[in-house]
Amino acid sequence: MAEADPRLRALAHPVRLRMLSLMWGAPMSAAELSRELGISHALASHHLRCLDDAGLAELADVRVRRGGRERRYRAAGGTPLTEQRDGFPLLAEALARSLRERAGRRRTGEEGVTADAELWVEPELWHDVRGRILAAIVDLHEGAAAPRTPGTIRVGATVAAFPLTESTGPEGR
Numbered sequence: 001m002a003e004a005d006p007r008l009r010a011l012a013h014p015v016r017l018r019m020l021s022l023m024w025g026a027p028m029s030a031a032e033l034s035r036e037l038g039i040s041h042a043l044a045s046h047h048l049r050c051l052d053d054a055g056l057a058e059l060a061d062v063r064v065r066r067g068g069r070e071r072r073y074r075a076a077g078g079t080p081l082t083e084q085r086d087g088f089p090l091l092a093e094a095l096a097r098s099l100r101e102r103a104g105r106r107r108t109g110e111e112g113v114t115a116d117a118e119l120w121v122e123p124e125l126w127h128d129v130r131g132r133i134l135a136a137i138v139d140l141h142e143g144a145a146a147p148r149t150p151g152t153i154r155v156g157a158t159v160a161a162f163p164l165t166e167s168t169g170p171e172g173r
Contacts, residue, residue: 010054012094014101015039016047020056020075026146027060027072036147048073088162095158102156118164126163133161 010016019033028036034044051057052073060074106112121129137159145152 007054007056008091010050010056012090013047013050014094014098015043016051016056017094017098019044019047019051021144022147023057023073023075024141025144025149027074028146029070029072031070032072092160095160099156099158102158105156130161133159 011020015037018037019028022028022033022036030045030048031041033039033048034041037044048057052059056076057073058076060072063070063072137157140155140157147154
């Protein structure tokens with residue numbers, strides 16, 4: 001099997017997926033990410049370097065704090081998850097782990113959307129629905145604020161929608 005795209009390898013870790021989500025709302029340093037995620041500063045720095053090396057995070061600013069320099073990063077623009085086609089099973093596993101972890105933190109009694117489907121639809125409908133799903137995710141990312149900003153609520157969104165092969169089982173039916 002060919003070696004996975006460096007961006008895919010970087011995305012395949014659930015902590016890095018969470019870091020990217022947090023950095024959509026506002027630039028964050030390794031120290032800020034470590035506090036928000038409850039991990040060590042060294043681990044946050046390691047994961048941040050992996051995201052930076054893969055081109056998924058970019059330096060936003062450098063602040064002087066307590067005599068030191070704090071490098072703050074933001075998620076690089078675009079939709080890196082949507083662009084991944086090769087190695088999708090690896091990414092799907094990371095998304096599944098992330099979904100399981102977030103599901104354990106779901107607020108009880110709050111509205112949400114949960115759906116699962118394996119359908120046959122016309123290509124035009126698929127194209128339209130895919131565009132609307134992507135637009136909704138872009139809206140969430142563009143509306144993201146820094147963690148714990150007053151007047152915001154924390155939400156989780158995991159979406160994977162894609163065309164399937166026609167074979168569904170060992171007999172190809």
